[in-house]
Amino acid sequence: MKSCHTHLLLCAGTGCVSNGSYRIKEALERELGRHNLQDEVAVVMTGCNGFCAQGPVMTVQPDGIFYQLLSDADIPPLVEEHFLKGRPVQRLMYTPPETQAPIPKMSEIGFFKKQRLIALRNRGLIDPENIEEYIARGGYRGLAKALGAMTPERIIEEIKNSQLRGRGGAGYPTGVKWQSAARHQSDVKYIICNADEGDPGAFMDRSIIEGDPHAVLEGMAIAGRAVGSGHGLVYIRAEYPIALERLNLAIKQAREYGLLGKAIFDTDFDFDISVFQGAGAFVCGESSAMRASIQGEPPEPSAKHTHATEAGLWEKPTVLNNVETLAVVPEIIRRGAAWFAGIGTEQSKGTKVFSLVGKVKNTGLVEVPMGTTLRDIIFDIGGGIQGDRKFKAVQTGGPSGGCLPASLLDMPVDYERLAEAGSMMGSGGMIVMDEDTCMVDVARYFLDFLRDESCGKCTACREGVDAMHQLVSDICAGNGKQEHLALLEELGQAVKDASMCALGSTASNPVLSTLRYFSDEYEAHIRDHRCPAGVCKALLTFGIDPEKCKACLLCNKNCPQTAISGEKKKPQKIDQEKCIKCGVCRDVCKFDAVTVQ
């Protein structure tokens, strides 16, 4: 790679890998070799680029040309045209549906333009398996500064001044947490990195570890210095094989370079990191359940009579921080608290990474300053709703977050605003829903998830979430009663107040937020026995429009219940008693004659 003048930065995040990026790598290397370009053009595998919707993606540097949706077959013409003849291939560039004009440069694509990268500062730019590339981008300078020019008290002061808050869910001030652990004397203290990431659809933390593992290790070492701990531990779910592999490799390289281990930078600071694989229960992400899990006990939360910063893992002072929290720490130390505190809103500083998924065009990983509006995220960066359908809601904060309606699209996103609106920041999941989504069904889905994941230890959560799930399921099935709504409110409040851990105390959010913003949909289900989005099967009635029916009998022949009858050459009819609402008739009808109400 010594004299290569062009680097092809090919995404090797989980999404692109499952779409074949390693096959593309092989094809690229083969074709480059065929044209004798292997000493001029190098293929570099990077972490997640973020624009997952368009994967596999590749950036050509130094020119910044962005290629997307690559397949093996695209590679021979691409290599010949672009890398041999110098003609970038428009067909493989991102083309916004509005303008139909291909955009060659990554930096000019809307998805990337409004983002501001701190936690993801190295994404797509470095090979995560090469520690020297991390160092060359300013890596381990934060640790060097912390060890060479700062006292532990000064480090804590800096983090406090930056007003960094935990990115794992609760938004607790990181500097305050560190200070508390620093104050408790102990021979052993622990720094734990929470990489459990149990929210369905979330992949922020996975991408950070896959793309820039040293950022997390460096953040942990700085935390270790600040609180006086020599032991780091990453709790990562076993379902993240690529992240796990890169993490282990990064730890090995950091040890080889003397950045972990004894006498780091020839100072008196010793710090090492081990990895603990969790088995992927959602509740294990909660601090007391995680501690139990590491100690070999059943992963159940316990009441917190003392802070973990005083007596946490193995009764020792423990700091638990999220992956993203730790990944921004080195930049704060390196660039100063004032720089970080200058970004964001009054009480939420810096940036936040979101995994933008659902019915949005540009699904992927985005990082924006706190205070960016939902509209900017969903429409400018996300490119709007798939198929240009109408936006209905965005669900933030993970399974126990809330659903926010179109009227709140101009709300700036930060911890306070989301909480006021009945949702939460959580760890940064963002699921976009369109007009074909039934909000009652959404509430049912998340309650079902939480019912499964509740550890069952405390009654409020175990029984309360189950009861709410039953009520909402009844409403979806058309058996809802008007008084169920008040009961749901009451139950939701009780579960919120009486649960021991935050799984239970936030579990009512999906119900309470949908009741608050989409009560008309609940009403329609209960009063009119109607599902406005056409999702809840029990409430649908299939019929055949006699005007449109051409009596082709296709529906008649395909109905699995033989519920459709009628004479030849006459409009067909559906027997509502027999109909199971499977929708086959609608799918096979060529004349749009099957109606759904």
Add this chain to the structure above:
Amino acid sequence: MRFEDLDKITDRMRKVMSLREGSSQAKITVHMGTCGLSAGARKIMKALIQCADETATKDVIFSTSACAGLCSREPMITIELAGQAPVKYVDLTEEKAKRIFSEHIVNGKIVAEYALAIGSEQTL
């Protein structure tokens, strides 16, 4: 690892990183249309890369582009130094390319006798 070692590694990696970031003091574009290729553009590219390696010049990036519309004067390159107008050099040979590298890239002096035009279209 000592504190200074971070600087050493950064220095050693500078070339790779300025290429990755697409930012550098100097950018050389070799025109690689069919005309350029048949006139020997690839040899010019190789010679320039060799110069960069030999002189250990780290802050230069290479790029290719298609035909510049002046096929009779190929091989052709464009050199852009940060903050200065781009300069096109025409009718190149490997020797001329090497001289341009050491005078223009390394010492910042335009080799007027090989230059076609100064201040043509921007590509940076």
